[in-house]
Amino acid sequence: MNMLYMTSILLILIVFIIMSISSFLSKKSNVDREKSSPFECGFDPFNKARIPFSLRFFLIAVIFLIFDVEIALLIPMMLTLSSTGILSWALTSTIFIVILLVGLYHEWGQGALEWSN
Template sequence: MFFSMMIFGLVLSTALLVVYSLTYFNIESGMEEKLTPFECGFDPLSKMRTPFSTRFFLLVVLFLIFDVEVALLFPVLSAFYSSSSVNILMVVSAFIAILLFGMFHEWNEGALDWISQ
């Protein structure tokens, strides 16, 4: 089993390298603009102190926080399906309640409103 998975990994990585080498485009064919870095609409060589929307920054931070917390739910849910325990159900319910409380708090504070009134 392990040997066949190792062979499959080697074949897949070799196939990806072959596809990449066959589809690689020439830099001198007018693709210089596509190779430049793109950072959310900002020119990477512009001034670093240009103002940006703090509401957008706050929304991104909230998204990352809730995204990581949801990612933490997946192992717990898999443990719940492997053994039906009331303790696991209580822990998951408390975790989701804390998430919902935080989301409703941010909603009441107006942090989730994209357009300010």
């Protein structure tokens, strides 16, 4: 039984080495500037291929995700109302909503919610 394991490990090792060598030998090594450029029509690009990403759009998307997660957390809190005390449930919900509102007012004060300047 021990000989069977050694033979299978040796066979797996040989197959791995053969596959690694064949993968290394089959790669093309010539790098062409035209092929690696974003435009392949024969002329140099006038502008960059990528436009800059709007930071304001990113901030609005992050705020949307935060409030989306808030809704996903508030809905199960409604289901736990019957199994917990009303005082602890109200305190937990209030603290959760106050933390989110403080964050929203901070973003508003920083000007992240104003789309145009």
